[in-house]
Amino acid sequence: MSPRRRSAFLTPFLTALGVFALLHVYVARRLFLETSLPAVLAVAGCVLLAVLIVLVPVGFIFSRRDRGWPSRVFPPLAIGWLGVSAVLLTVTVVTDLGRLLYSLFHGWPDAAASLHQSRLQAVVILLGTALLVPFAMWTARGRLVLSRVRVPLERLAPGVAGLRIVQISDLHIGNRLGEDFLRRVVDRVNALRPDVVAITGDLVDGPAHVVEQALRPLADLSAPYGVFFVTGNHEYYWGGRESVRMVEALGLTVLHNEHRVVERDGGAVVIGGMPDLHGGQFLSDHEIRPDLVFAGAPEGAPRVLLAHQPRAVTKAAPHGVDLLLSGHTHGGQIFPFHLFVRLQQPVVQGLRKLLGVWVYAHRGTGFWGPPMRLFSTPEIAEITLTPAG
Numbered sequence: 001m002s003p004r005r006r007s008a009f010l011t012p013f014l015t016a017l018g019v020f021a022l023l024h025v026y027v028a029r030r031l032f033l034e035t036s037l038p039a040v041l042a043v044a045g046c047v048l049l050a051v052l053i054v055l056v057p058v059g060f061i062f063s064r065r066d067r068g069w070p071s072r073v074f075p076p077l078a079i080g081w082l083g084v085s086a087v088l089l090t091v092t093v094v095t096d097l098g099r100l101l102y103s104l105f106h107g108w109p110d111a112a113a114s115l116h117q118s119r120l121q122a123v124v125i126l127l128g129t130a131l132l133v134p135f136a137m138w139t140a141r142g143r144l145v146l147s148r149v150r151v152p153l154e155r156l157a158p159g160v161a162g163l164r165i166v167q168i169s170d171l172h173i174g175n176r177l178g179e180d181f182l183r184r185v186v187d188r189v190n191a192l193r194p195d196v197v198a199i200t201g202d203l204v205d206g207p208a209h210v211v212e213q214a215l216r217p218l219a220d221l222s223a224p225y226g227v228f229f230v231t232g233n234h235e236y237y238w239g240g241r242e243s244v245r246m247v248e249a250l251g252l253t254v255l256h257n258e259h260r261v262v263e264r265d266g267g268a269v270v271i272g273g274m275p276d277l278h279g280g281q282f283l284s285d286h287e288i289r290p291d292l293v294f295a296g297a298p299e300g301a302p303r304v305l306l307a308h309q310p311r312a313v314t315k316a317a318p319h320g321v322d323l324l325l326s327g328h329t330h331g332g333q334i335f336p337f338h339l340f341v342r343l344q345q346p347v348v349q350g351l352r353k354l355l356g357v358w359v360y361a362h363r364g365t366g367f368w369g370p371p372m373r374l375f376s377t378p379e380i381a382e383i384t385l386t387p388a389g
Contacts, residue, residue: 083370157267169327174206201232
């Protein structure tokens with residue numbers, strides 16, 4: 001890995017790991033330190049959480065290459081704990097809020113009552129986590145929710161009114177989601193008989209020797225006006241050029257700072273695409289160039305831009321974009337991560353107008369990391385373009 005690429009990945013990873021550790025300290029206080037457990041149990045619980053914190057970077061290290069049995073054991077344990085710990089944190093926060101509200105209405109408890117509440121809270125935290133984790137796992141691999149969205153656009157000619165773009169995003173095809181899952185997605189998309197199919201990044205999440213065969217169902221995607229793809233950040237983690245090569249080999253159109261014109265019954269819609277905002281940190285020729293995306297596009301036709309991250313709207317708005325189709329956020333994937341996503345992205349899920357541009361943030365069709373989704377269902381979006389007014 002080049003120094004530039006290592007820096008682009010390592011800094012946010014270490015920051016996230018530090019936050020992750022502090023959150024474990026918070027949970028440890030509620031479960032072990034405030035419940036007056038015997039010292040040996042309290043120490044054992046804290047040591048266990050410390051080991052689980054360390055497990056995460058260890059799992060990541062062994063996931064990057066095949067190093068025998070550790071590469072088969074540590075990565076799935078680390079990923080699993082990431083998901084469980086998120087649910088554990090959620091339940092802890094909710095029970096804390098419950099205790100606070102109870103105290104506000106019934107008065108602050110004395111020492112004995114406070115100890116009783118702490119012990120009851122610890123039991124609720126453990127039971128709640130035990131129930132929510134299986135539910136989150138079922139949601140992640142369960143039914144794909146179809147979201148039907150109508151977007152009113154100015155300048156939309158009658159001939160292209162009602163044009164339907166089916167968007168899938170963030171499939172993360174790799175070791176955990178493979179060919180069978182992708183086949184199910186492709187069949188659902190084709191059943192909708194879309195005019196256009198848009199794949200807005202993070203399709204690839206594994207080395208080529210794992211992913212290439214799993215991607216084969218994409219060759220069966222069918223749309224009369226094109227199947228388009230733009231890169232997400234995860235394509236670059238596994239080799240941006242190799243990811244693009246695999247997608248192009250399946251017959252999909254990769255929009256790399258460029259556009260295509262969809263014409264129907266005398267009307268036109270311009271569909272453009274650009275690499276992920278981080279692409280230039282990995283490959284110099286993958287810098288975003290919103291000034292080039294619509295160069296030479298017909299005047300007066302609405303412009304739809306495919307870009308992986310919703311915050312690309314700030315780059316797109318000055319170039320006459322009417323609709324931005326994005327992903328990346330997963331809708332938070334595991335509550336309450338949507339709160340952290342909102343600090344980075346202007347839209348976490350759904351449709352919103354920003355800087356004069358309609359922005360649709362797709363919740364993601366697959367999942368990343370833990371095979372869990374808590375209060376964020378996997379999605380296929382059907383975007384219908386309608387005349388404004």
